[in-house]
Amino acid sequence: MAEIFELFPTPVMRIPALLSAEAALALSERLSLAASVANQRSPQLSHTRILRPGEDTALDAVVGQIGPHLQAFGQLLFGESLRWLVKEMWVNVLQHGGSQSLHNHANCFASGVLYLSPCDASACTRFSRPLGGAEFVFRNTHASMETGPFNADKWNAPLPAPGDLILFPSYLLHEVPVNLGGERVTLAFNAIPDRLDAWGYGVGFEP
Numbered sequence: 456m457a458e459i460f461e462l463f464p465t466p467v468m469r470i471p472a473l474l475s476a477e478a479a480l481a482l483s484e485r486l487s488l489a490a491s492v493a494n495q496r497s498p499q500l501s502h503t504r505i506l507r508p509g510e511d512t513a514l515d516a517v518v519g520q521i522g523p524h525l526q527a528f529g530q531l532l533f534g535e536s537l538r539w540l541v542k543e544m545w546v547n548v549l550q551h552g553g554s555q556s557l558h559n560h561a562n563c564f565a566s567g568v569l570y571l572s573p574c575d576a577s578a579c580t581r582f583s584r585p586l587g588g589a590e591f592v593f594r595n596t597h598a599s600m601e602t603g604p605f606n607a608d609k610w611n612a613p614l615p616a617p618g619d620l621i622l623f624p625s626y627l628l629h630e631v632p633v634n635l636g637g638e639r640v641t642l643a644f645n646a647i648p649d650r651l652d653a654w655g656y657g658v659g660f661e662p
């Protein structure tokens with residue numbers, strides 16, 4: 456019997472119903488009104504300013520609910536129960552026809568998306584394999600090949616319901632394809648551990 460070892464996988468954690476749908480929709484209604492920062496690439500996408508813990512009681516309660524899951528996710532990433540901190544949050548409001556281009560989040564370690572509104576199937580968060588260097592690229596991609604975990608370029612997160620949370624390593628490239636449905640509201644955030652230690656070579660991170 457042949458065995459296949461899936462080496463060095465990337466964790467993406469989904470927490471269904473972190474918030475009740477009612478609580479998520481209430482946050483969506485209130486916070487989407489504050490999304491006044493235009494996205495540079497998509498006119499149908501806007502954001503709130505960066506929100507920090509301590510600014511909004513309801514958001515602080517949400518951060519409190521995220522905490523144990525973030526802690527568990529961090530343990531998967533670094534093999535130790537570190538002290539994790541949600542550093543900043545922002546709300547994204549994506550209208551019909553808008554999209555979020557491919558990006559990752561610099562200078563942090565874990566990122567998350569809490570879905571506050573319903574999300575059309577066209578606009579599920581989509582993760583991508585690294586794009587690679589500037590060299591020539593060889594691929595075998597055509598209609599009759601079978602896509603699997605060892606050759607897929609992209610992976611769509613499951614269709615979320617309001618209140619669902621997804622956590623992923625901040626280096627992982629992600630995007631939102633063109634939204635063919637109604638308004639899609641999410642709370643995104645970045646988190647850092649207080650300190651990492653590689654055999655005595657420690658680095659600390661400021662909140």
Ligand SMILES: [Fe+2]
Nearest residue numbers: 558560629643
């Ligand atoms: Fe992002």
